[in-house]
Amino acid sequence: MNTGNxxxxxxxxxxxxxxxxxxxxxxxxxxxxxxLMRVPPVQQRVGPTVFPYVVATGLVFLAIGxxxxxxxxxxxxxxxxxxRPIVWIVGGLVAQILLLSTAGFSIATGVLFGFTAKGFGxxxxxxxxxxxxxxAFIVWFIFAKGLQLSLPTGVLERLLTTGSFQ
Amino acid sequence: xSTFDLLAQGLIAALQWQNLLYALIGVTLGTAVGVLPGIGxxxxxxxxxxxxxxxxxxxxxxxxxxxxxxxxxxxxxxxILLNTPGESASIxxxxxxxxxxxxGRGGPALATAAIGSFIAGLLATIGxxxxxxxxxxxxxxxxxxxxxxxxxxxxxxVSAAFGDSALRxxxxxxxxxxxxxxxxxxxxxxxxxxxxxxxxxxxxxxxxLAVALFAIGETLKTSSDPAQxxxxxxxxxxxxxxxLEDWRRSWASWLRGTVIGFPIGAMPAGGADVASFLSxxxxxxFSKKPEEFGHGAIEGVAGPEAxxxxxxxxxxxxxxxxxxxxxxxAAIMLAGFQQFGLQPGPLLFxxxxxxxxxxxxxxxxxxxxxxxxxxxxxxxxxxxxxxPKPWLYGGILVxxxxxxxxxxxxxxxxxxxxxISFELVLLLAFGVLGYILRRFDYPIAPVVVGLILGxxxxxxxxxxxxxxxxxxxxxxxxxxxxVLYAAAAAAIIIPLIMRLRGKGAVxxxxxxxxx
Numbered sequence: 001m002n003t004g005n006x007x008x009x010x011x012x013x014x015x016x017x018x019x020x021x022x023x024x025x026x027x028x029x030x031x032x033x034x035x036l037m038r039v040p041p042v043q044q045r046v047g048p049t050v051f052p053y054v055v056a057t058g059l060v061f062l063a064i065g066x067x068x069x070x071x072x073x074x075x076x077x078x079x080x081x082x083x084r085p086i087v088w089i090v091g092g093l094v095a096q097i098l099l100l101s102t103a104g105f106s107i108a109t110g111v112l113f114g115f116t117a118k119g120f121g122x123x124x125x126x127x128x129x130x131x132x133x134x135x136a137f138i139v140w141f142i143f144a145k146g147l148q149l150s151l152p153t154g155v156l157e158r159l160l161t162t163g164s165f166q
Numbered sequence: 167x168s169t170f171d172l173l174a175q176g177l178i179a180a181l182q183w184q185n186l187l188y189a190l191i192g193v194t195l196g197t198a199v200g201v202l203p204g205i206g207x208x209x210x211x212x213x214x215x216x217x218x219x220x221x222x223x224x225x226x227x228x229x230x231x232x233x234x235x236x237x238x239x240x241x242x243x244x245x246i247l248l249n250t251p252g253e254s255a256s257i258x259x260x261x262x263x264x265x266x267x268x269x270g271r272g273g274p275a276l277a278t279a280a281i282g283s284f285i286a287g288l289l290a291t292i293g294x295x296x297x298x299x300x301x302x303x304x305x306x307x308x309x310x311x312x313x314x315x316x317x318x319x320x321x322x323x324v325s326a327a328f329g330d331s332a333l334r335x336x337x338x339x340x341x342x343x344x345x346x347x348x349x350x351x352x353x354x355x356x357x358x359x360x361x362x363x364x365x366x367x368x369x370x371x372x373x374x375l376a377v378a379l380f381a382i383g384e385t386l387k388t389s390s391d392p393a394q395x396x397x398x399x400x401x402x403x404x405x406x407x408x409x410l411e412d413w414r415r416s417w418a419s420w421l422r423g424t425v426i427g428f429p430i431g432a433m434p435a436g437g438a439d440v441a442s443f444l445s446x447x448x449x450x451x452f453s454k455k456p457e458e459f460g461h462g463a464i465e466g467v468a469g470p471e472a473x474x475x476x477x478x479x480x481x482x483x484x485x486x487x488x489x490x491x492x493x494x495x496a497a498i499m500l501a502g503f504q505q506f507g508l509q510p511g512p513l514l515f516x517x518x519x520x521x522x523x524x525x526x527x528x529x530x531x532x533x534x535x536x537x538x539x540x541x542x543x544x545x546x547x548x549x550x551x552x553x554p555k556p557w558l559y560g561g562i563l564v565x566x567x568x569x570x571x572x573x574x575x576x577x578x579x580x581x582x583x584x585x586i587s588f589e590l591v592l593l594l595a596f597g598v599l600g601y602i603l604r605r606f607d608y609p610i611a612p613v614v615v616g617l618i619l620g621x622x623x624x625x626x627x628x629x630x631x632x633x634x635x636x637x638x639x640x641x642x643x644x645x646x647x648x649v650l651y652a653a654a655a656a657a658i659i660i661p662l663i664m665r666l667r668g669k670g671a672v673x674x675x676x677x678x679x680x681x
Contacts, residue, residue: 019606023337026344033359046631048351048358051624055343062337069333076607085389086601089563093382093594096567101577101585109567113560119389122556136564147217149572152587 015078016070020063027059088119104154105144109136173295176523180531185228185524189532192229196236197539201547203244203388205562207237208494208614209380212373213565215502216573223506224521228528230502231482234495235287235529238438238475239536242279243547246272246467255438255474258446262459262466269462274408278416278464279471280540281408286424286472287533290479293428294486295526298515301487305512310629311640313488315647315654317623320490322654325612332658334608341599342616345370352621353628365578365588372501372618373573376494378593379610381566383600385559390601416468419449423472430473431480431492433653438474438481438493445473479529486510486522489622494611497618567593 034052069075092115099108113132114125122128133156140157143149179185199210211230218226241256246263259279266275308316325335348359349369360366408416426448427441449469450459459466484490489511491497503510508518515522540547570593577585603610627641634640642648 015606023340026341030344030347030359033361037356037358039354039356046628046636048354048356050631051620051627052347052358055340055347055620058336058340059344062333062340065333066337074331074333078605079391081387081390081605082392083390086386089382089386089389090594090598092563093567093590093597097586097590097594098584100571100587100590101580102583105568105571109564112567113564116385116389116560116563117556120556120559122554128556128560132560132564135561139564139568143217143568143572148220149217149568150575151568151571152575152577 013070013073013075016066016075020066020070023059023063023066027056027063030056030059085119085121088115092116092119100152100154102154104157105140105152106133106137106156107154108152109133109140169296169299172299172519172523173527175520176525176527177530179224179520179524180228180528184222184225185528186531188222188225188229189232189528190535192232193236193239193532193535193539195229196233197240197536197547198236198550199233200237200240201243201550202240202553202558203248203551205384206241206380206495207234208376208498208611209566210237211495211498211502212376212380213569215373215498215505216569218502219505223508224524226506227499227502227521227525228532230499231525231529232532232535234478234499235475235532236536236539237495238287238478239280239283239540240547241474242283242467242471243276243540243544244551246275246279247548248551255442255477256471257439258442258470259467261446262463265460265462266464266467271462271464274412274464275462275467276544277408277541278412278468280537280544282416282420282423282468282472283475283540284533284537285420286427286476287479287536288530289424290428290431290476291526291529291533293432294479294482294529297432297483298487298522298526301483302512302515305488308512308646309644310626310633312644312646312650314623314626314630314641315650316488316490317619317626319650319654319657320484320492320615320619321612321623323657324492324615325609326658331607332662334606335612338603338608338610339612339616342613343620345375345613346617346620346624353625363588365576369621370592370617371573371589372498372614374570374589374592375596375617376498376614377566377569378596379600379603379613380494381562382593382597383604383610385563386597386601387604388555388559412464415464418452419445419465419468420472422448422452423469424476426469427473427476428480431477432483433480438477441473441477442470445469482526482529486514486525487512489514491615491618494614497611497615500618 030052034049034056037049039047039049092112095115096108096112099111110129110133113135114129117123117128117132118125137156137160140151141161144151144153145161180189195210196207199205199207210233214229214233218229238255242259242263245256245260246267249260249264263275263279266272321339325339326332346369348366350357350367357367423445426445427438430441430444431438446466446469449465450456453459453463453465455463481493481496484492485496485499489500489509491500500510508514508521567590570589571587574589575587576589578588580586600610603613630640631638642651
C-alpha cells in the first residue's frame with residue numbers, strides 16, 4: 001500500500017490533520033467543561049475532575065501524534081469511496097427518526113429499508129419502501145407482541161392489530 | 167468442592183432443555199452472523215441485549231457465549247469461500263483457505279477449520295474451567311490499585327496490540343474513554359459533559375455505541391467502498407471430506423493453535439486476531455512443506471482456526487474471573503451481565519457459582535452443537551452468502567434501529583408534533599463516527615472497551631487514591647501492580663517489534679506504521 005507515496009512524500013495528509021484538530025478540539029472541550037465544575041474542597045484531590053483531565057491530556061498527546069503522522073504520511077492508503085450511497089443511508093436514518101412518532105415503526109423503518117437498498121443500488125423506491133414496511137411490520141409484530149419490547153406504534157400497526165385507526 | 171464436581175453440576179444444569187435451547191439458538195445465530203460479512207458476534211449480542219432483558223439470566227448468558235463461539239466457527243466459512251473475512255480473527259484463514267477453495271479443496275479447508283475449532287474449543291473450555299478457580303483465588307487479594315493496573319494492562323493490550331498502529335489504537339481507546347466520561351459521576355453525583363441534555367445524564371449506552379459502530383458504520387463503509395461492493399464467491403467443488411493426508415497434516419496444527427491461542431486470550435495479551443496471526447507464522451516455520459504456504463497449505467487453515475477459537479475461550483477467563491473484557495464481544499457480554507445485576511469478577515464465582523458453572527459447561531455443549539451445525543450443514547450456511555447486499559444491509563439497519571428503540575425508545579426531544587428518539591440520533595452520530603474510524607483504519611474494539619472499562623478504571627483509581635489519601639505512590643506499591651505495569655509496557659513494545667518483523671513477513675502487503 002506504500003506505492004504512490006513517494007511522489008507526495010512532502011505533502012501532509014490533509015484529512016489526518018483534520019482528525020488531529022478534532023481530537024485537540026475534543027480535549028479542549030473536556031478541559032473547559034471540567035474546569036467549570038464546582039468541586040467541594042473535600043473532593044479536590046481525587047474528585048470527579050481527575051479522570052477527565054487525564055483523558056483530555058491523553059487526547060492532546062494523540063492529537064500531536066496524529067499531526068506528526070499526517071506530516072510523515074503514516075496513514076494507510078485510503079480507497080476512493082463513493083459518497084452517494086452514504087447520503088442515501090444517512091438520509092434513510094434521518095427520515096426514520098423524523099417519521100417514527102407520526103407514521104409509526106413500520107412505515108418509518110420501511111423508508112429506512114428502501115433508502116438503504118437504494119444506497120446499495122437496488123430500486124425503485126416505490127417498490128422497496130412498501131417491501132421494507134411489510135418486513136418491518138413482521139419484525140415489529142414479533143418483537144412488540146411476542147417479546148413485549150416497547151416499540152413506537154403508528155397507524156399501520158394499530159390498523160393491522162386492532163382493526164381501527166385510533 | 168473440586169473443579170470436577172462443580173463442572174459436573176454445571177453440566178447437569180446445562181443439559182436442562184431450556185438451557186440446551188438457549189445454547190442452540192446462540193450457536194445458530196452465532197454461525198449465521200459469523201458467516202455473513204459485515205455483522206459479527208459483538209453486534210449480535212448488543213442487538214439481543216434489550217430483547218433478553220426479561221428472559222432468564224443464565225439462559226441469556228449461555229446464548230451470548232454460544233453466539234461468541236459460533237461467530238468464530240462461521241467466520242472461517244466466509245474467509246475460505248469469499249476471501250472476505252467475516253470477522254478480524256479470520257483474516258489469516260483467508261490467506262490459505264481461499265487458495266484451497268480455488269483449487270477445489272474448499273471442502274477439506276472448511277472441515278479442518280471446523281474440526282480444529284472443535285478441538286481447540288473443547289480443550290480451551292476445559293482449560294478455562296481449571297484455570298478460572300485459580301485466578302479467582304488470586305484475584306480475591308487484589309486491591310483497587312491492582313485492579314486499576316489490570317485495567318491499564320487491558321487498555322494497552324486492546325488498543326496497542328490490536329491492528330497495525332499503536333497510535334490509532336490508542337486514539338480509538340481515548341475516544342471510548344472520553345465517551346465514558348459523559349453523564350452523572352456515580353461517586354459524587356456531579357454531572358460531567360452532559361451539556362445540559364437530560365438524555366446524556368445516564369451516560370452513553372454501550373449497546374447503542376456498539377450497534378452504531380458495528381452495524382451502521384460497517385453498512386456505510388461497505389456501501390461506499392468500491393472494493394467491497396463486488397466480491398467473488400467460490401463454490402465448493404469436490405469432496406467435503408478430509409483425506410488421510412489432510413488429517414495427518416492437521417492434527418498437530420490444531421494442538422499448536424490451541425496452545426498459542428488460549429494463553430493469548432486468557433492473559434490478556436491481545437485478541438483472537440493476534441492469536442491467529444501468531445499461529446499462522448508458527449505453522450509456517452513448523453511445516454515440512456513451507457513452499458506450499460501462499461498456495462493453499464492446509465496447516466495455514468488448521469492452526470489459525472484452532473487458535474482463534476481457543477483464544478475466544480481464553481477471553482472468558484479474565485471476563486468471568488476479573489470482570490475484565492479484552493474484546494468488543496466480551497465488553498458487550500459484560501454489559502449483559504450488568505443488565506441482570508451481575509458483576510463478573512472473583513465474587514461471581516462465590517455468589518453465583520451455579521450460574522458460572524452452568525455457563526462454562528454449556529460452552530462444551532455449544533461446541534459439540536457447532537461441530538454438528540458446521541460439518542454436515544455447511545451447505546445451508548453457504549447459502550446465506552447469496553443474500554443480495556441491498557436486502558442484507560437493509561435488514562441489518564432495521565434490526566439495529568429496532569434494538570436501539572427497544573433498549574431506550576423514549577421520544578424525549580423534538581419540535582411540535584414530531585417527537586424524536588434521542589437514542590436514534592446518537593445511533594446515527596456514532597454510525598458516522600464508525601464509518602470515519604473504518605475509513606482511516608482505526609480499530610473499533612478499543613472504543614467499545616474504553617467506554618465500558620473507563621468508568622470502572624476511574625472508580626478503582628479513585629478508590630485507591632482515597633485509601634492512600636491522594637498519594638499516587640500507592641499505584642505502584644504492590645508487586646501485583648508492578649508486574650501488571652511491566653506487562654503493559656511489554657504489550658506496547660513487543661507488538662512494535664513484531665510489527666517491524668513478523669508482520670512484514672505475514673502480511674507483507676500491509677504498510678507498517680511505526681508510530
